[in-house]
Amino acid sequence: MSELKILGVHRNKKFSPNHIGNDGAIFSLTAAALEQLGCEVSICCEDEFLAVSEVKQHHIFTMARQKEVVKKLQELESSGTVIVNSAFGIENCFRINMHNALLARQVPVPHSFIVNTDDFSDTVFDELNGKGFWIKRGDFHAIHKEDVTFAGSVAEGKEILKEYALRDIPDALISQHLVGDLVKFYGVRGTDFFFWFYPYDHNHHKYADYENINGKSLHFAFDADELKRVAGSSAAAVGVDIYGGDAIVGRDGSFHIIDLNDWPSFAPCREEAAGHIARVIYQRFTQPIK
Template sequence: MIKIAGIKREKIFSPNHVINDDLIFSKTVECLNQLDVSVEIYEEDDVEKINERLIFSMARDKKTINQLLKTEGEDKIIINSPIAVWNCLRVNMVGLLTKNNIPFPLTVAGEIDYLKSISFEQIDNRKVWIKRGDVHAIHREDVIPVFSDEEKNNILDEFKRREIDTAILQKHIEGKVVKFYAVYGTDFFETYFSDRTNNIDFDKDKLKHYAAESAEAVGLDIYGGDAIISPNGDITIIDINDWPSFAPVRDEASIHIASFIYNKLKESTQLQN
């Protein structure tokens, strides 16, 4: 049995999804075991102990990602690449998605003091989203809608007090939020509306295309995200995430994730031979 490494996500980076993140990890391990692949499980604090050549990782801590960047440079294969995880931070993601012509809301990213110099009306005249830029959202207060310049600056000041250095200002897009889950380069692609309804028609193939382009832009293999479906069916990507919980589709997703990892393992073994 071939052995690979799996890194669990630290609980602080699983807001409201600790159990779901643990379950998709353990389900993936089970599916890999069925493919005759053994998984040595590591916590984020233990990455320096990893000896296995192929690593699948749900890690998000900055220190862990920095260590994995060094590890990846030592001829290790890491899924998702730590570079892709960095790219998913909103302050980095904005430029990558817009540069690749992916439908994305008007967004300004930068340091807090710079964003205070951007007026509310430069983004929208009704509603603007302020989103933490330095890490994925950890608290509810990391993603907040505001309706005036005064509110915007108050929230940015609060970010600064919380020692958050970067954020984004994003135009509000009217419509319903649809969540998507996928494994790059496979047919697996699932969606559901966040309010659990399904009463807006939209082109699922087009969303799959935009999601795959977004994943390619940031470098992800195992990914999910959010899009807005407008009343007329227009699609706007608003977020792309490394290795989400896949909670509504966990059983099916874990099979596809394990298969993807297994195929990467076979490719790496063939290259070594």
């Protein structure tokens, strides 16, 4: 029996802010695990993938995020190529798409507003309770530190939105600042694998100075099984199998999902996660969707 020929498209470095090595490591471990399952794996970067006129493989696993690559993957997927994560799911993880999908699934998220960066009303800030706001670019993931920025005042928030407009970022998500513990999680749909931890306790965060805003972890008690359920529901809402994200846990144990990503680094648990990721990919490639 011939080997299953599959293509892996790994993430360009600019889409891995402060996590280039970690993203590369989980991708390499997953490729190795797929080879152990009997797959013949070819690897390319996003730019190489765009340059290919004809993609011969009909099974692709990818961490890609470049919009042109996602569009090409979607065209292949619509024509019958099996892709994990789904290219449509990847697009659903763009900030505003993700927020709307989670709202539709009734996932607990911070009170937020979507605004046009060059045409917004100051009153939007009045609708958000708390000390300060988080302003996040709406059209994509965070590439630069400024793509997710804390504003301590309305004046500061207005300046951030003006800067987004100058960078040709058309819209933004403005969210209330929630007080509580930041919890990071990783999961693989279709498996029992789920891992969560306090990133500030382990110096694990893209931008370390966020700890000065969020505060040190106080380890408020919460239902980890419920977080696992809600995280899985969030991944299903956007349509990805390999996912991770962040939640804020309040003093009363309630939590809100503040971010959800397609195929993050799994850095603190990648050795264990890679096998689960590979098996789910292999299952998607070899078992017909019912």
